[in-house]
Amino acid sequence: MKQIFLTIQTQLQSEVPELKYIDKDWGQLKYDQPPVKFPCALIDITNVNYSQMGRGYQKADADIIITIANMKLIRSSAMAPSKIDSYDTIDILESVHQALQLFADGQKFQPLQRTNLKKIFNDKDAEVYAMLYKTSFIVEKTQPGKITVQVSPIISAK
Secondary structure, three states, rough: HHHHHHHHHHHHHHHHOOOOEEEEEEOOOOOOOOOOOEEEEEEEEEEEEEEEEEEEEEEEEEEEEEEEEEEEEOOOOOOOOOOOHHHHHHHHHHHHHHHHOOOOOOOOOOOOOOEEEEEEOOOOOOEEEEEEEEEEEEEOOOOOOOOOOOOOOOOOOO
C-alpha cells in the first residue's frame, strides 16, 4: 500500500502544480492552524476488502480518499468584484480528477476510478472536499515458509 501513496503523491505533484502541499492524511486539517500550505491534497486509504485467490495471494479492493482543502480568501456573492476567483477550489478538484481518473502504476495497482465527491466542511477560513477513488491490487504472500501443492505423480514405464 505504501507504493500506492507514493505513486499518487508523485502523480499529483507533477500534474497539479497549483497544489502547494501533498501528503498522507494524518489529521493535519484537525488542527486550529493546520500544518499545511493551501491549497493542499491529503491522501489516505479508508477501506480495503480482501478476497482469497489461492496459493497465498489475495485480491485487495481499496477505497482511496483524496482530501482537497483551500483557503477561502475571496467572497463569491453575486456582488463581489472578483467572484470568479472564489471558485479556484472547484478548478483544483477538476485538475486533481484529470490527473487521477484512470491513473495506474501498471504493476502495483489497477486504474483509479472516482466514485464519489462530497464537501467535508466549509468555514470562514477554508473549504474542504473529499474525492473517493477505487482501485484493486494483488497482495502476495511474503512470509517465509512453504506452500504445499498437490501435484500429479509422474509415471514412467521401463
